[in-house]
Amino acid sequence: MQRLTGKVAIVTGAASGIGKAAVELFRSEGATVVGADMRDGVDVHCDAGSENEVKQLVDDAVQTHGGLDIFFANAGISGGWATIAEQTAADWAEILRVNLIGPFLAIKHAAPHMKERGGSIICTASVAGLRSGAGGAAYSASKAGVINLVQTAVQQLSGSGIRVNAICPGLIETGMTRPMYDMARERGQEGRIGELNPLKRGGEPEEIARAALFLASDESSYVNGAALVVDGGLSSSHPTTRRFDLRML
Secondary structure: OOOOOOOEEEEEOOOOHHHHHHHHHHHHOOOEEEEEEOOOOOOEEOOOOOHHHHHHHHHHHHHHHOOOOEEEEOOOOOOOOOOOOOOOHHHHHHHHHHHHHHHHHHHHHHHHHHOOOOEEEEEEOOHHHOOOOOOOHHHHHHHHHHHHHHHHHHHHOOOOOEEEEEEEEOOEOOOOOHHHHHHHHHOOOHHHOOOOOOOOOOEOHHHHHHHHHHHHOHHHOOOOOOEEEEOOOHHHOOOOOOOOOHHHO
């Protein structure tokens, strides 16, 4: 039996990478999936950080498909590797709007439609949210916020039957990380991608999608408020650091 038969799911950030892989996998497991993104090639255009658009996305999915069982709040932006001294408040506001307010909106607007049937809300965090060395400051802070948001949400949804969990990917080849991969390939250094984790390789979007499938399915029926790390072992020890010139302050 397919693991998501009869389920209705929304996936944001669905145009590429992890989101696209999740849409394909969820559908192969029997779910009716609404893929949303700002870019073309999806079912619905939606800005994941806009409350009006997220509410409309959820309302339309419920009206069209009769309910909602899964929301994979996956949309995100990186913000690059600029240091704290180099970033502006506007940079931070936009990164937090998409990466942290987006999952908040998913929880806020999906949960009321799930309370009668239970459901699973999955938020994409990152190993960068666990400790420093895996992302820029604003990105890392936003992903740390996602992990805490998930923990807070499960307490506020206590007794509802709605589970909320986060996935913390490591280095995965997606649209966000493609410039890094392309640069390594141009330099003939593709073999060094992912060398800092014990598996000595980068991850594939499908590997994160399979983690999302687990959290979306009844196989994870007792997993709630967790931050599931899928990073090849990278977060067992973040071995890198990035300093900025204190003279810039």
